[in-house]
Amino acid sequence: MKKYDYLIVGSGLFGATFAYRAKQQGKRCLVIEKRPHLGGNIYCENIEGINVHKYGAHIFHTNNKVVWDFVNSIVEFNRYTNTPVANYKGKLYNLPFNMNTFYQMWGVTTPQEAEQKINEQKAEAIAALNGREPANLEEQALTLVGKDIFETLIKEYTEKQWGRSCKELPAFIIKRLPVRLVFDNNYFNDCYQGIPIGGYNKLIDGLLEGVECKTDTDFFNSEYREWEKYAEKLVYTGAIDEYFDYKLGHLDWRTVSFATRIEDTPNYQGNAVVNYTSHNEPYTRVIEHKHFEMFGQEVYNTPKTVISEEYSTEYKEGMEPYYPVNDERNNKLAKEYLNLAYKENNVIFGGRLAQYQYFDMAPVIERVLQIQNI
Ligand code: FAD
Numbered sequence: 001m002k003k004y005d006y007l008i009v010g011s012g013l014f015g016a017t018f019a020y021r022a023k024q025q026g027k028r029c030l031v032i033e034k035r036p037h038l039g040g041n042i043y044c045e046n047i048e049g050i051n052v053h054k055y056g057a058h059i060f061h062t063n064n065k066v067v068w069d070f071v072n073s074i075v076e077f078n079r080y081t082n083t084p085v086a087n088y089k090g091k092l093y094n095l096p097f098n099m100n101t102f103y104q105m106w107g108v109t110t111p112q113e114a115e116q117k118i119n120e121q122k123a124e125a126i127a128a129l130n131g132r133e134p135a136n137l138e139e140q141a142l143t144l145v146g147k148d149i150f151e152t153l154i155k156e157y158t159e160k161q162w163g164r165s166c167k168e169l170p171a172f173i174i175k176r177l178p179v180r181l182v183f184d185n186n187y188f189n190d191c192y193q194g195i196p197i198g199g200y201n202k203l204i205d206g207l208l209e210g211v212e213c214k215t216d217t218d219f220f221n222s223e224y225r226e227w228e229k230y231a232e233k234l235v236y237t238g239a240i241d242e243y244f245d246y247k248l249g250h251l252d253w254r255t256v257s258f259a260t261r262i263e264d265t266p267n268y269q270g271n272a273v274v275n276y277t278s279h280n281e282p283y284t285r286v287i288e289h290k291h292f293e294m295f296g297q298e299v300y301n302t303p304k305t306v307i308s309e310e311y312s313t314e315y316k317e318g319m320e321p322y323y324p325v326n327d328e329r330n331n332k333l334a335k336e337y338l339n340l341a342y343k344e345n346n347v348i349f350g351g352r353l354a355q356y357q358y359f360d361m362a363p364v365i366e367r368v369l370q371i372q373n374i
């Protein structure tokens with residue numbers, strides 16, 4: 001009999017949730033993780049008593065009650081609701097686009113006035129389409145919210161984030177931003193939203209409790225390359241092109257770099273997320289981490305604060321791969337790798353790196369919960 005039922009490569013949400021379920025079934029698992037810590041991209045580092053989202057701000061949101069109940073069975077979640085503010089050349093606007101934004105933009109106070117204004121604003125763009133579907137992000141945004149909002153809150157932010165013009169980007173990127181004729185700054189439409197009380201590490205620790213884990217262990221540098229000697233099955237959550245030794249070519253990624261610093265004030269920007277939507281600032285967003293978990297007086301009970309400026313960056317080897325680049329070349333290449341993956345015996349490929357897809361946290365958990373016969 002082999003020592004393990006599963007060798008799990010990667011301790012992010014996919015690997016950790018899989019390990020949790022396997023352990024519940026009495027399976028023996030070993031999780032290996034190349035980073036010096038567990039948790040993948042949801043890992044937080046405690047600085048000045050504040051949980052700092054080291055790999056980018058993470059807000060859990062879902063409509064799926066099964067997933068929500070599952071994560072809350074591991075750790076209770078708080079009531080954090082994401083309400084980002086946009087700063088365009090010093091003027092503030094609420095996001096997502098809602099009655100507060102329309103009031104700040106045009107001074108309109110009723111849904112009827114706002115609707116009329118939006119219709120005026122988008123009329124030109126709709127006429128220019130002449131009945132066809134929006135072909136790129138710029139056309140999509142102009143026909144969704146019109147010129148003023150596009151120019152103030154979308155154009156330059158998107159150019160910073162994606163490093164290319166809105167005309168070169170696919171329309172679908174912007175479709176997911178809600179447009180609301182109510183005074184509601186909640187960024188997400190989902191029923192359930194929050195942050196684990198005590199931070200995301202509690203979620204990871206809870207999932208991996210009682211599971212054998214090794215950090216600083218790269219699958220490709222360790223004896224586990226001959227994993228079949230040790231384990232019946234492999235769960236692989238690393239990059240799919242790396243698994244196949246890049247034999248069909250490298251997949252592209254977009255990455256983000258973070259400039260994190262401590263500020264000697266209890267409350268730096270009054271909100272967890274402030275988007276900078278003009279080219280005046282080189283960063284896209286500033287995150288003030290304490291506001292994810294501290295509310296009211298708690299903010300002032302911790303005398304300092306930690307902020308991170310986010311810079312969207314072109315990916316080079318050695319950087320953290322964050323967002324898949326879903327253009328034609330990469331989609332095609334990913335499909336070819338996924339076809340190879342289907343043919344691998346006894347290997348489960350899962351998560352954002354192995355499937356080359358942007359997944360929020362909840363869909364990753366949902367997928368693991370749906371796997372039969374673990
Ligand atoms: P990961 O968390 O990346 O885990 C994969 C793990 O495998 C990593 O720890 C990696 O080190 C390890 N690994 C890779 N290769 C090897 C190897 N060869 N050997 C050993 N270990 C290896 N989702 C939300 O729901 N809300 C948000 O607000 C949100 N914000 C985000 C912000 C950013 C900047 C990014 C990039 C993502 C965000 N997400 C958010 C998505 C979220 O991060 C993912 O859903 C989640 O991390 C997916 O988990 P995973 O296990 O697939 O991948």
Ligand code: UDP
Pocket residue numbers: 086095153154155157158161173174176177275277
């Ligand atoms: N976006 C924008 N202005 C903002 C926030 C978002 O133009 O203030 C655009 C941008 O193109 C981004 C897209 O909306 O890529 C989707 O935003 P979301 O916050 O969902 O993006 P994420 O950073 O989570 O990918």
